[in-house]
Amino acid sequence: QSALTQPASVSGSPGQSITVSCTGTSDDVGGYNIVSWYQQHPGKAPKLMIYEVSKRPSGVSVRFSGSKSGNTASLTISGLQAEDEADYYCCAYAGSYSYVFGSGTKVTVL
Amino acid sequence: QVQLQESDPGVVKPSETLSLSCTVSGGSISPYYWSWIRQPPGKGLEWIGYIYYTGDAKYNPSLKSRVYMSVDTSKNLFSLSLTSVSAADTAVYYCARGSGDWDYWGQGTLVTVSS
Numbered sequence: 062q063s064a065l066t067q068p069a070s071v072s073g074s075p076g077q078s079i080t081v082s083c084t085g086t087s088d089d090v091g092g093y094n095i096v097s098w099y100q101q102h103p104g105k106a107p108k109l110m111i112y113e114v115s116k117r118p119s120g121v122s123v124r125f126s127g128s129k130s131g132n133t134a135s136l137t138i139s140g141l142q143a144e145d146e147a148d149y150y151c152c153a154y155a156g157s158y159s160y161v162f163g164s165g166t167k168v169t170v171l
Numbered sequence: 172q173v174q175l176q177e178s179d180p181g182v183v184k185p186s187e188t189l190s191l192s193c194t195v196s197g198g199s200i201s202p203y204y205w206s207w208i209r210q211p212p213g214k215g216l217e218w219i220g221y222i223y224y225t226g227d228a229k230y231n232p233s234l235k236s237r238v239y240m241s242v243d244t245s246k247n248l249f250s251l252s253l254t255s256v257s258a259a260d261t262a263v264y265y266c267a268r269g270s271g272d273w274d275y276w277g278q279g280t281l282v283t284v285s286s
Binding site: 062064095097099106107108109112113118150152154157158159160161162163164165 | 208215216217218229231232233265270271272273274276277278279
């Protein structure tokens with residue numbers, strides 16, 4: 062099980078839209094519609110933002126959306142706000158009752 | 172509101188066993204899955220494993236030989252044991268609810284492996 066590949070950093074100005082990618086293989090991201098995304102502020106526990114590729118938990122802003130194409134999943138943040146600055150991690154089901162996280166992406170609001 | 176609280180073992184010596192428990196309050200431990208996830212300082216997240224309230228557990232293949240999880244429904248808590256620890260096991264350990272989409276998390280506890 063290798064970590065899913067995410068860009069180390071993504072940045073954008075307030076109000077812009079950004080997309081964070083998460084690339085795996087047909088054994089994980091591409092094989093199942095079980096991809097979740099987490100937001101983590103420094104010193105805090107991760108927070109679930111997206112589950113099952115594109116579903117949003119209650120209370121999560123509609124500015125956050127998820128999608129998947131082939132072996133790559135994506136998290137899009139629209140109308141970027143200062144409070145969105147954080148680390149973001151994807152996670153995918155990898156078969157045989159196991160899960161694998163992405164390498165993490167630092168989102169910076171310019 | 173469901174809340175999770177990890178125990179605080181602090182420092183564990185190399186080659187010894189790391190033991191953690193997670194107490195669930197504000198809700199029942201059944202009928203949910205419960206997980207352990209860790210994060211080495213300055214690094215990314217790693218899934219350790221999950222356990223169903225019935226006691227059925229699944230582990231990360233890379234840790235499977237050293238990991239054991241258990242659940243105590245009478246005390247509303249679940250536990251993690253990691254044997255033969257080394258410095259590479261130094262991390263913040265989180266407990267969380269779920270098996271792949273974790274909606275409630277503990278605050279995390281830093282476990283340092285050091286002699």
